[in-house]
Amino acid sequence: MKKTFKAKIIGGKLIPYNPKLWADNIKLLEGRDVLIDIQKFRKRRTDKQNRALHLWFRQMAKLLNDHGWDQRKLIKEEFDIPWTTETFKDNLWRKIQIAYCGKKSTTEINTEEITAIYDILNKAISERTKGLSLPFPDINLLIDRE
DSSP: OOOOOOEEEETTEEEESSHHHHHHHHHHTTTSOOOOOOOOOOOBOOHHHHHHHHHHHHHHHHHHHHTTOOHHHHTOOSSOOOOOHHHHIIIIIHHHHHHHHOOOSGGGOBHHHHHHHHHHHHHHHHHHTTSOOOOOOOTTTOOOOO
Protein backbone atom coordinates (compact mmCIF):
# COMPACT_ATOMS: atom_id res chain seq x y z
CA MET A 1 0.00 0.00 0.00
CA LYS A 2 1.54 3.28 -1.12
CA LYS A 3 -0.01 6.57 -0.12
CA THR A 4 1.12 10.08 -0.96
CA PHE A 5 0.30 13.05 1.24
CA LYS A 6 1.11 16.71 0.82
CA ALA A 7 2.41 18.38 3.96
CA LYS A 8 4.55 21.24 5.21
CA ILE A 9 7.46 21.09 7.58
CA ILE A 10 7.17 23.84 10.17
CA GLY A 11 9.47 24.05 13.16
CA GLY A 12 10.78 20.55 12.48
CA LYS A 13 7.26 19.07 12.51
CA LEU A 14 5.34 17.49 9.64
CA ILE A 15 1.98 19.24 9.21
CA PRO A 16 -0.34 17.43 6.74
CA TYR A 17 -2.64 19.51 4.54
CA ASN A 18 -5.42 17.02 5.20
CA PRO A 19 -5.00 15.91 8.84
CA LYS A 20 -8.09 13.66 8.83
CA LEU A 21 -6.96 11.70 5.77
CA TRP A 22 -3.48 11.45 7.26
CA ALA A 23 -4.84 10.15 10.60
CA ASP A 24 -7.18 7.66 8.91
CA ASN A 25 -4.29 6.16 6.93
CA ILE A 26 -1.95 6.09 9.92
CA LYS A 27 -4.59 4.06 11.83
CA LEU A 28 -4.62 1.48 9.01
CA LEU A 29 -0.89 0.92 9.49
CA GLU A 30 -0.90 0.78 13.29
CA GLY A 31 1.75 -1.62 14.59
CA ARG A 32 3.39 -2.13 11.18
CA ASP A 33 6.80 -1.11 9.94
CA VAL A 34 6.55 1.71 7.42
CA LEU A 35 8.85 3.48 5.01
CA ILE A 36 8.49 7.24 4.83
CA ASP A 37 9.86 9.01 1.75
CA ILE A 38 10.05 12.80 2.07
CA GLN A 39 10.48 14.80 -1.12
CA LYS A 40 10.35 18.47 -1.95
CA PHE A 41 7.01 19.23 -3.56
CA ARG A 42 7.25 20.69 -7.05
CA LYS A 43 4.34 22.44 -8.61
CA ARG A 44 3.08 20.97 -11.83
CA ARG A 45 2.20 23.33 -14.58
CA THR A 46 -0.94 25.41 -14.31
CA ASP A 47 -3.90 25.16 -16.68
CA LYS A 48 -2.75 28.43 -18.29
CA GLN A 49 0.73 27.00 -18.80
CA ASN A 50 -0.78 23.85 -20.30
CA ARG A 51 -2.83 25.93 -22.75
CA ALA A 52 0.24 28.06 -23.56
CA LEU A 53 2.32 24.93 -24.17
CA HIS A 54 -0.21 23.45 -26.60
CA LEU A 55 -0.75 26.82 -28.26
CA TRP A 56 3.00 27.00 -28.93
CA PHE A 57 2.92 23.45 -30.38
CA ARG A 58 0.13 24.52 -32.76
CA GLN A 59 1.81 27.81 -33.69
CA MET A 60 5.18 26.15 -34.32
CA ALA A 61 3.55 23.44 -36.46
CA LYS A 62 1.91 26.16 -38.58
CA LEU A 63 5.11 28.25 -38.79
CA LEU A 64 7.20 25.25 -39.90
CA ASN A 65 4.57 24.20 -42.47
CA ASP A 66 4.21 27.75 -43.81
CA HIS A 67 7.97 27.98 -44.38
CA GLY A 68 8.33 24.57 -46.05
CA TRP A 69 9.94 22.80 -43.10
CA ASP A 70 7.85 19.64 -43.12
CA GLN A 71 8.84 16.69 -40.93
CA ARG A 72 10.77 15.07 -43.75
CA LYS A 73 12.95 18.13 -44.15
CA LEU A 74 13.42 18.77 -40.44
CA ILE A 75 13.74 15.27 -38.92
CA LYS A 76 12.88 12.40 -41.31
CA GLU A 77 13.86 11.91 -44.91
CA GLU A 78 11.50 9.09 -45.91
CA PHE A 79 8.41 11.06 -46.95
CA ASP A 80 6.66 14.44 -46.82
CA ILE A 81 4.58 14.84 -43.64
CA PRO A 82 3.04 18.20 -42.69
CA TRP A 83 3.15 19.19 -39.03
CA THR A 84 0.17 19.06 -36.68
CA THR A 85 -0.02 20.06 -33.03
CA GLU A 86 0.28 16.40 -32.03
CA THR A 87 3.16 15.51 -34.37
CA PHE A 88 5.09 18.56 -33.16
CA LYS A 89 4.47 17.49 -29.57
CA ASP A 90 5.27 13.81 -30.13
CA ASN A 91 8.15 14.02 -32.62
CA LEU A 92 10.00 17.01 -31.20
CA TRP A 93 8.90 18.19 -27.75
CA ARG A 94 8.41 14.75 -26.16
CA LYS A 95 11.75 13.39 -27.43
CA ILE A 96 13.62 16.29 -25.83
CA GLN A 97 11.47 16.05 -22.70
CA ILE A 98 12.30 12.37 -22.22
CA ALA A 99 16.00 12.96 -22.86
CA TYR A 100 16.12 16.03 -20.62
CA CYS A 101 14.08 14.96 -17.59
CA GLY A 102 13.07 11.32 -18.21
CA LYS A 103 9.34 12.06 -18.13
CA LYS A 104 7.07 10.76 -20.90
CA SER A 105 3.94 12.83 -20.32
CA THR A 106 3.72 16.59 -20.45
CA THR A 107 1.45 16.31 -17.41
CA GLU A 108 4.47 15.24 -15.35
CA ILE A 109 6.73 18.21 -16.07
CA ASN A 110 7.03 21.28 -13.88
CA THR A 111 7.40 24.92 -14.82
CA GLU A 112 11.20 24.94 -14.75
CA GLU A 113 11.33 21.89 -17.03
CA ILE A 114 8.93 23.52 -19.52
CA THR A 115 11.24 26.53 -19.76
CA ALA A 116 14.36 24.39 -20.21
CA ILE A 117 12.76 22.12 -22.85
CA TYR A 118 11.38 25.14 -24.74
CA ASP A 119 14.84 26.77 -24.74
CA ILE A 120 16.51 23.61 -26.06
CA LEU A 121 13.90 22.98 -28.76
CA ASN A 122 13.48 26.59 -29.86
CA LYS A 123 17.27 26.96 -30.23
CA ALA A 124 17.56 23.71 -32.22
CA ILE A 125 14.72 24.65 -34.59
CA SER A 126 16.09 28.16 -35.07
CA GLU A 127 19.57 26.82 -35.89
CA ARG A 128 18.32 24.12 -38.26
CA THR A 129 15.83 26.37 -40.08
CA LYS A 130 18.14 29.39 -40.17
CA GLY A 131 16.08 31.59 -37.90
CA LEU A 132 12.50 30.28 -37.53
CA SER A 133 11.49 30.87 -33.95
CA LEU A 134 8.48 31.79 -31.85
CA PRO A 135 8.47 33.13 -28.31
CA PHE A 136 6.61 31.02 -25.79
CA PRO A 137 3.02 32.31 -25.54
CA ASP A 138 2.29 34.76 -22.76
CA ILE A 139 0.31 32.60 -20.36
CA ASN A 140 -1.51 35.68 -19.08
CA LEU A 141 -2.91 36.56 -22.50
CA LEU A 142 -3.35 33.20 -24.26
CA ILE A 143 -4.54 34.75 -27.46
CA ASP A 144 -4.10 32.43 -30.40
CA ARG A 145 -3.11 34.68 -33.30
CA GLU A 146 -3.33 32.15 -36.10
